[in-house]
Amino acid sequence: MKIGLFGYGKMGQLLDKLATEQGDEIVARIDGPDSDPPLDQMDVAIDFSLPESAFDNISLCLKAGVPVVSGTTGWLDRYEEAVALCGETGGALLYASNFSLGVNLFFALNEQLARLMQNAPGYAVHLEETHHIHKLDAPSGTAITLAEGVVENSDYPAWKPEEAPGLGLPIRSIREGEVPGTHVVSWSSPVDRIDITHTAHNREGFARGALFAASWLVGKQGVFSMKDVLNLR
Numbered sequence: 001m002k003i004g005l006f007g008y009g010k011m012g013q014l015l016d017k018l019a020t021e022q023g024d025e026i027v028a029r030i031d032g033p034d035s036d037p038p039l040d041q042m043d044v045a046i047d048f049s050l051p052e053s054a055f056d057n058i059s060l061c062l063k064a065g066v067p068v069v070s071g072t073t074g075w076l077d078r079y080e081e082a083v084a085l086c087g088e089t090g091g092a093l094l095y096a097s098n099f100s101l102g103v104n105l106f107f108a109l110n111e112q113l114a115r116l117m118q119n120a121p122g123y124a125v126h127l128e129e130t131h132h133i134h135k136l137d138a139p140s141g142t143a144i145t146l147a148e149g150v151v152e153n154s155d156y157p158a159w160k161p162e163e164a165p166g167l168g169l170p171i172r173s174i175r176e177g178e179v180p181g182t183h184v185v186s187w188s189s190p191v192d193r194i195d196i197t198h199t200a201h202n203r204e205g206f207a208r209g210a211l212f213a214a215s216w217l218v219g220k221q222g223v224f225s226m227k228d229v230l231n232l233r
Ligand SMILES: NC(=O)C1=CN([C@@H]2O[C@H](COP(=O)(O)OP(=O)(O)OC[C@H]3O[C@@H](n4cnc5c(N)ncnc54)[C@H](OP(=O)(O)O)[C@@H]3O)[C@@H](O)[C@H]2O)C=CC1
Pocket: 006, 007, 008, 009, 010, 011, 012, 030, 031, 032, 033, 034, 048, 049, 050, 051, 053, 057, 070, 071, 072, 073, 074, 096, 097, 098, 099, 100, 206
């Protein structure tokens, strides 16, 4: 597979290493605004860049007919625009807030737990995510997906950052050290608490999942998620 990497930071460099090891070819490493990347050489593009650059990179790829895997978080205010563009161009787009197999199983577990808790009155849900100090966005994309999974399967109308006023499922964001990513969903009652936790030990699961998604996406048309890739629908 000939891969164009948009974003050559922590994730981009790891993707380069793992892709090369498995016999793929990296045909471009784009690490800043670039209006003329070698799109004609790419079978697929993978974007792990910045919240403010993700949409432009995706748009460039879709307009050139290059399938694009998007891992950048914090740009979803433009997701519907990207979906529309994917439809207009007949292209292929796959966004995931988290590509690791473990987190995608955790998403399914979280939804199932939220459904079970509908028969258990007296519990309130709370979400906590911890990441490294370099992370630009909060709450994490993964925490937002988890919160949406609860909202869709419970009476909670919406989520909110813990410090924001008003009602809604609170998400606490902690930034410390070099933590790769830890997510905890807690259901508390006056007498007990149920916690489910996912802890990433490093970034390898994210990168391997993104490479798997990229090979799955080549030759397809439409908008997809990891639920499609992993058959978790
Ligand atoms: N979905 C998932 O599974 C995962 C998602 N992520 C998300 O991926 C994103 C990247 O994470 P990470 O690699 O840790 O971040 P880094 O900050 O290490 O890397 C981002 C890179 O993008 C570069 N960049 C800046 N502008 C552009 C541009 N216009 N086009 C392409 N690249 C650009 C930055 O350069 P410079 O520093 O010079 O600005 C930087 O090198 C984040 O949004 C993060 O939340 C991370 C891990 C897993």
